[in-house]
Amino acid sequence: EEGGIAAVTSGHRAIMTPGAYCYLDSYQDAPYSQPEAIGGYLPLKKVYSYNPVPASLTAEQAKLVYGVQGNLWVEYIPTPEHVEYMIYPRILALAETAWSAPERKSWPDFHARALSAVADLQAKGYHPFDLKKEIGSRPESLQSVSHLALDKKVIYNSPYSSHYPAQGNTALTDGIRGDWTYGDGSWQGFISDNRLDVTIDMEKETSIHSVTAAFMQVVGAEVFLPETVVISISDDGTHFTELRNQHFEVSKETPIRFTDISWQGEAKGRYVRYQAQAGSEFGGWIFTDEIIVK
The missing domain is CATH 3.20.20.80 (Glycosidases)
Incomplete structure (x- = not known):
């Protein structure tokens, strides 16, 4: 306007x-x-x-x-x-x-x-x-989600885009999930080096059983699912132990797609790091709306 x-x-x-x-x-x-x-x-x-x-x-x-x-x-x-x-x-x-x-x-x-x-x-x-x-809005967007990292500080090792900041530095731990579009103000976008790289400070050693982030793919807008995801944990915020390191096939065959990428198990630590790297073939945007720690 x-x-x-x-x-x-x-x-x-x-x-x-x-x-x-x-x-x-x-x-x-x-x-x-x-x-x-x-x-x-x-x-x-x-x-x-x-x-x-x-x-x-x-x-x-x-x-x-x-x-x-x-x-x-x-x-x-x-x-x-x-x-x-x-x-x-x-x-x-x-x-x-x-x-x-x-x-x-x-x-x-x-x-x-x-x-x-x-x-x-x-x-x-x-x-x-x-x-x-009519089906309506993405179900996850209709109510806030409660989890262990709610309102915890997020350290951005790679910056989010000023064009898609969502709620800024609090966006990934505020309990607010996005709807069906990256432009709704709830999805945070990353284009610098085509990657998401954030660390959540849980404030104290915490027993963790799962870490989840949602991603979307909108091929026409050059938004893609990540090719590599690494989820790690640390006691001091410097030395991390990998909980999951996985490579995914990124394809344009599914123009629109939403998926959760998680780790589940038993771990303890104060810092949780989530890294998602776009593929070398297509590059493009990475979008997520919340990093849920349980």
């Missing part, structure tokens, strides 16, 4: 079309259940939640926000029927957002009408997303 806000505050009209709400080429449901798309996750509810008039604008500036625009890029969309599938019913949510005062909007009411609209579109021969079969 930054460009639109800059335009309006300098006296120009603006059409709001931020990618987080208006790019309909993102997945609209759990990616594993959908035709291949460029990535992202933009369900109907999020489109409907958008308010195109930022709270930072004055009443006079708000008058210069002339509307919103939906965008559909078709490099992953080969047929007109697939276009309809990606547009409907999200374009209905965007239209109501554009034409309605925020205080008049009601998600439960709209959702019921959207279900009816989808049935009507299907009856007329269109090919909308079948809203009544």
